[in-house]
Amino acid sequence: MRQNLWDSGDMGDGDTVGMDAKDLYRSWIEHLWNGPSDADALRAAAARIVTADFVGHWPGRDVRGSERLAELIAEAKTMFSGLAFQIEVQPLVDADMVSARWNGAGTTVDGSVTRFFGNDILRVRDGRFCEYWVATGEV
Template sequence: MDPRDLYRRWIDELWNGDLDVAPELVAADFVGHWPDHDVHGPDEVARIIGETHGMLDALSFVVEVGPLVDGELVAGRWRGRGVQDGNPVTFIGNDLLRVADGRFVEYWVASLPLP
């Protein structure tokens, strides 16, 4: 799969709540480097995304920039929107992922809430 298509599925499908696609997009030896912990494999990725959806109602993500591809690296910028305690919440983030054999094997993310 083209890395651009893989990234679009990462956001459009997986991060928008279709957790069943995690094994298609994420390798078994995947390591995701979140700011405060690492996540391993597709099952943990799906669990973390599910927990994120559990914290916000009507949560959705869109790609705003990219994806940009350089060799085995894919980068993109996204915007997330949801509702928490009746209030709209918006945040942005930047992803950097490494691809091997058609799946993501490593991930770095930085995200910030918007006022």
């Protein structure tokens, strides 16, 4: 059964199986990157959105598993206050691949606003993301 998880703001007790890939991507942004700062809540959200054997490819760094992904996101959230992301180009889907463009901003400890942009490519398997590539930069 398809769930509209980002409208309710609640991931619920269910999982993402049955969501279409575009909705899964929106959940990726809203419930992970724009999601809670609490490490336990992030781990729970990541476990519902990515597979146990998830691999994320950042320039110069690979992240393996939902727990490591949650740690990376939690770390990013400690570096900025008010960190928020928006989908700039809606997700495009081809077979098991999803791509989208996003932008974001956050305030550093010295009070300066940093703006980011990026392009995501993700592979879907069994209703969850199993692999991720990102190209990102600062404005």
